[in-house]
Amino acid sequence: MPRQYDVLVCGAGAVGGHAVEFLARRPEVRSIALVDVNAATAKGIAWRATLGALQEGKHVVIDGFGCDLLDQDATNALVSSIDPRVVFHAATLLTVPEMARGLTAETFARIREDGMAGFLSAHVVLGMKVQTALAGLGRYVPLIMASFPDFTNQVLGKFGVGPITGIGNVDNIACEVQAIVAQRLGISALDVTPLIVAHHSVAEWFQRSGSAGQAPWFARVSVNGVDRSSEFDMDALMAESAMRIRGVAQEQRTAASGVKAVLAVLRDDGTFLHSAGPLGRAGGWPARLWADRLELVDVPGLDETKAEEIALAGQRKGGIAEIEADGTLVATETCAAMMRALFDIDVNRITPERIEPTARLLRAKLTEAIRSGL
Numbered sequence: 001m002p003r004q005y006d007v008l009v010c011g012a013g014a015v016g017g018h019a020v021e022f023l024a025r026r027p028e029v030r031s032i033a034l035v036d037v038n039a040a041t042a043k044g045i046a047w048r049a050t051l052g053a054l055q056e057g058k059h060v061v062i063d064g065f066g067c068d069l070l071d072q073d074a075t076n077a078l079v080s081s082i083d084p085r086v087v088f089h090a091a092t093l094l095t096v097p098e099m100a101r102g103l104t105a106e107t108f109a110r111i112r113e114d115g116m117a118g119f120l121s122a123h124v125v126l127g128m129k130v131q132t133a134l135a136g137l138g139r140y141v142p143l144i145m146a147s148f149p150d151f152t153n154q155v156l157g158k159f160g161v162g163p164i165t166g167i168g169n170v171d172n173i174a175c176e177v178q179a180i181v182a183q184r185l186g187i188s189a190l191d192v193t194p195l196i197v198a199h200h201s202v203a204e205w206f207q208r209s210g211s212a213g214q215a216p217w218f219a220r221v222s223v224n225g226v227d228r229s230s231e232f233d234m235d236a237l238m239a240e241s242a243m244r245i246r247g248v249a250q251e252q253r254t255a256a257s258g259v260k261a262v263l264a265v266l267r268d269d270g271t272f273l274h275s276a277g278p279l280g281r282a283g284g285w286p287a288r289l290w291a292d293r294l295e296l297v298d299v300p301g302l303d304e305t306k307a308e309e310i311a312l313a314g315q316r317k318g319g320i321a322e323i324e325a326d327g328t329l330v331a332t333e334t335c336a337a338m339m340r341a342l343f344d345i346d347v348n349r350i351t352p353e354r355i356e357p358t359a360r361l362l363r364a365k366l367t368e369a370i371r372s373g374l
Contacts, residue, residue: 001063001081002030002031002061003083004031004082004083004084004085005031005032005033005061005063005082005083005084005085006028006029006030006031006032006084006085006086006266007023007029007031007032007033007084007085007086007087007088007262007266008032008033008035008079008082008084008086008087008088009023009032009033009034009035009087009088009090010035010036010069010087010088010089010090010091010126010130011035011036011089011090011091011092011146012034012035012036012038012041012042012045012064013036013090013091013095013251014095014097014249014251014252014255015090015146015168015251015254015255015258016034016036016088016090016091016146016255017045017255018251018252018255018256019088019090019255019258019259019262020032020034020045020046020049020062021045021048021049021052022255022256022259023259023262024049024050024052024053024058024060024062025052025053025056025058026259026263027058028263028266028267029060029262029263029266030060030061031060031061031062031063032046032049032060032061032062032063033062033063033064033065033082033084034046034049034062034063034064034065035064035065035066035067035069035078035082035091036064036065036066036067036091037066037067037068037069037091038066039064039065039066039067040066041064042064042065042066043063043064043065043066044064045064046062046063046064047062047064049062050062065078065082069091069126069129069130070125070126070129070356070360071129072129072132072133075129075130075132075133076132076133076136078133079130079133079134079136079137080133080136080137083137084141085141085265085266086141086142086144086262086265086266086291087130087134087141087142087143087144088144088146088258088261088262089126089127089130089143089144089145089146089147089163090146090147090255090258091126091127091130091147092122092123092126092147092148093122093123093125093126093359093360093362093363094119094122094123094362094363094366096116097249097251098366098370099111099366102366102369102370103369103370103374104373104374107342107369107374110338110342111338111342112204112208114319114334114335114337114338115317115318115319115320115331115332115334115335115338116148116204116318116319117148117151117315117318117319117320117329117331117335118319118331118335118336118338118339118343118345118347119362119366120148120151120152120155120319120320120329120347120350121329121347121350121354121355121356121358121359121362122358122359122362122363123147123148123151123152124147124148124151124152124155124156124329124355124359125355125356125359126147127143127145127147127152127156127163128155128156128159128355128356130143131143131156131159131160131161131162131163132160134161135160135161140161140292142163142164142265142291142292143156143161143162143163143164144163144164144165144166144167144258144261144262144265145163145165145166145167145276145277146166146167146168146254146258148200149163149165149166149167149168149169149200149276149277150166150169150199150200150276150277150282150283150284150311150314150315150318151277151282151315151318151320151323152166152277153165153166153276153277153278153280153281154277154280154281154282154323155323155327155329155355156280157279157280158280158323158325158326158327158352159327159352162279162280163277164265164289164293164294165261165273165275165276165277165278165287165289165294166275166276166277166278166284167254167257167258167260167261167276168200168253168254168257168258168276169198169199169200169203169276169284170196170197170198170199170200170202170203170274170275170276170283170284170285171257171260171273171274171275171276171284172203172250172253172254172257173196173198173202173203173206173217173238173274173284174194174196174274174286175253175257176237176238176241176242177192177194177196177219177221177234177237177238177241178192178193178194178221179241180237180240180241181194181221181223181228181232181237184232184237185223187223191223191224192221192222192223193221193222193223193225193272194219194220194221194274194286195219195220195221195222195286195297195299195300196217196218196219196220196274196284196286196299197217197218197219197283197284197285197286197299197302197307197310197311198215198216198217198218198219198283198284198310198311198314199215199217199282199283199284199310199311199313199314199315199317199318200276200283200284200314200318201213201215201314201315201317201318202215202216202217202314204318205317206238206239206241206242207242207246207250210239210242210243211235211239213317214317215313215314215317215318216310216313216314217234217310217314218299218301218302218306218307218310219234220299220300220301220302221234227300257273260273261273261275261289264289264290265289265290265291266291268290268291268292269290270288270289270290270295271288271289272286272287272288272297273286273287273288273289274286274287275287275289275294275296278294278296279294279296281308281311282308282311282312282314282315282323283307283310283311283312283314283315284311285297285299285307285311286299316332319331319332319334319335320332320335321333326351326352327351327352327355328349328350328351328352329347329349329350329355330348330349331347331348331349331350335347336348342369342374343362343365343366343369344365345358345361345362345365
């Protein structure tokens with residue numbers, strides 16, 4: 001066991017598991033710790049990634065650990081022993097793919113329509129535990145969030161040093177625009193630079209319906225430094241991309257977004273990316289990332305006030321009316337009504353002390369709903 005691991009990955013599910021495989025093959029990474037509530041899964045994926053990297057001539061130390069991150073004392077002890085340079089947090093008490101597979105199509109469609117953020121406590125709580133453990137190390141450790149970061153980063157930012165960035169969501173949208181514009185022009189995608197402000201609700205709507213729905217977004221795209229936005233219907237481009245990938249699992253590309261952020265921290269090089277929940281804000285914004293800071297990138301034609309309006313409109317569409325200064329989660333009326341009707345849970349106003357018990361209840365209620373065929 002190394003004295004200090006380069007990366008701690010929390011969660012050995014689809015996103016975390018793929019992230020470990022990708023990171024294992026990068027020259028910047030010499031050691032990885034993978035933590036999951038299921039120790040056998042963490043150890044198995046760690047060994048698989050070790051062998052996969054070796055097939056490509058890369059030797060990296062990858063160790064798997066079992067830990068229930070809800071147990072604060074156990075999480076503190078584990079994080080202290082791992083002493084990571086950076087943390088990629090992809091653990092949550094429940095996942096959207098689990099809901100899609102386990103619930104009826106009608107129930108899942110109503111949740112997506114009325115607000116996925118009804119389940120926000122279940123996505124926040126493990127990040128809170130890891131955040132607390134990192135604070136005990138006595139030094140700054142960048143925390144990168146995968147679990148609903150447009151929302152969770154705002155909440156965690158109220159309780160101390162928040163995550164340095166979130167991943168996926170708007171970063172996925174930007175990658176799609178970059179790739180499809182390049183295809184249309186017959187050029188390298190590396191010559192295309194998108195600048196997008198959007199909430200993850202936009203990506204959600206494109207994937208389900210081929211349009212941005214009622215969630216606004218703003219996009220500019222340049223080619224070799226020349227703005228060519230006027231040549232493209234951005235909604236149409238995103239609809240086409242969504243159609244191409246709607247039928248396949250997409251956790252790999254989300255994991256790749258996380259890997260990009262982890263490598264930016266390890267290299268400390270100001271990598272350009274689209275950050276979800278940057279600096280504790282709603283939505284996603286273009287930014288540059290270093291080991292100890294993130295800086296937003298200006299988007300031509302969009303001032304900060306308008307950008308915030310776009311992000312908050314997407315947040316409301318996702319089911320959260322407000323995240324108050326103390327971290328209290330206030331659901332929209334539509335979202336709260338849906339959660340009462342389907343799961344008999346009150347998410348109207350969740351104060352910080354209610355986040356963990358609500359998260360546990362959400363987990364139990366979802367399990368019950370899946371078993372009963374809701």
